[in-house]
Amino acid sequence: MNWRVKALWNLAEAFGVIRPVRDQTYPKDPNPEHWKTINGSHVHMDKNGNYDGGAGGKFNGRHHYGPNWRQKAALMNRLTAALHKGIKPQNVVPKATNQGNNGGKSRNGAIINTGKGQNPKPREPSSMGEWATELKKYGADVNFSKINDKVGMANAKEIYEVISENPKIANFINKYGVIVDAKPLGGAHGVTSYYLNPTFGKIRITLDQKSHDSIEAAEKRADLYEKSGFKMPCDKAHAPHYTESHELGHMIEAIVCYERLKNATWVTSKEFKQETNKIKREIIKCAKDIDPNTNFRNYKQYLSDYGKTNPREFFAECYANYRCGKANILGKAIGLWIERWNKNV
Ligand SMILES: [Zn+2]
Secondary structure, eight states: OOHHHHHHHHHHHHHTOOOOEEEEOOSOOOOGGGEEEETTEEEEBOTTSOBOSOTTOOOOGGGGTOTTHHHHHHHHHHHHHHHHHHOOOOOOOOOOOTTTTOTTOOTTOOOEEESSSSSOEEEOOOSHHHHHHHHHHTTEEEEOTTSOHHHHHHHHHHHHHHHHTOHHHHHHHHHHOEEEEEEOOTTOSEEEEEOSSGGGOOEEEEEETGGGSOHHHHHHHHHHHHHHTSSOOOOGGGGGGHHHHHHHHHHHHHHHHHHHOTTOOSTTHHHHHHHHHHHHHHHHHHHHHHOTTOOTTTGGGGSOTGGGSOHHHHHHHHHHHHHTTOOOHHHHHHHHHHHHHHHOO
């Protein structure tokens, strides 16, 4: 950052303009105090009474600026202009790792090389520390010290696979980084925060500590949620990382938007919302390509209730379904969509 960007940045932070978008999983926030109706829309508020990106996703940009939004919007425009001036695009070269150029095909491990021979025998990390080291090579800072070790390792593996198997995601994380951790979230299972411009700050995924304290609890929860239609179908073996997969879905959609909306800023976040709608339609089109019987009128029968909340949750839920071993037509569709996205350079 040059001095001009830095100065504006400090000003924007002081004004509270730079705030990340939060995509939070609200399993069932029963406290009516946390839900408010604004302009006819049901929205979720954080503990300070601020709209925090919960259900509906109807509000963006200036709508929840509150007082001084005009000044804030003007400040944001100046910051954006300065950022675009001050930051030169650079070619991104993936960091060298012992993963080499396998294109992410080694789904089942082959991660750590041991021995010194010509063809050292690879093995999968066997501790959280080893996973963190591997993930760091990709630019991901993962800290699961606060959750059950087995659950943490299942989630670390999921993050590893998602990043290493998707060239565009690997490139992005290599350049901008991502932070993943766990802490008590008080009711939510997970949350993903991101700014409307990747240079403003890192994408951050946080898992709820309590929801990730045992494999058995995760299995039970995934089963219950699937049966009630609240969440997408999930195989027992993948239950420990369902929330992570959902949150990684939010991360991926943010990366797609960064790529497509070169000038996306906080105040133009309407574009961001429109883009997520467009992506949703593209995914349903993929479902149609796989099975002509699926269309824009009947796709909802394959979608979880949570996925119906807004286009962002649609993406996250379809992605979780795709990653969790029981992909239905929407899970398969997002898989195809991601394949197409990775090819379209
Ligand atoms: Zn979500």
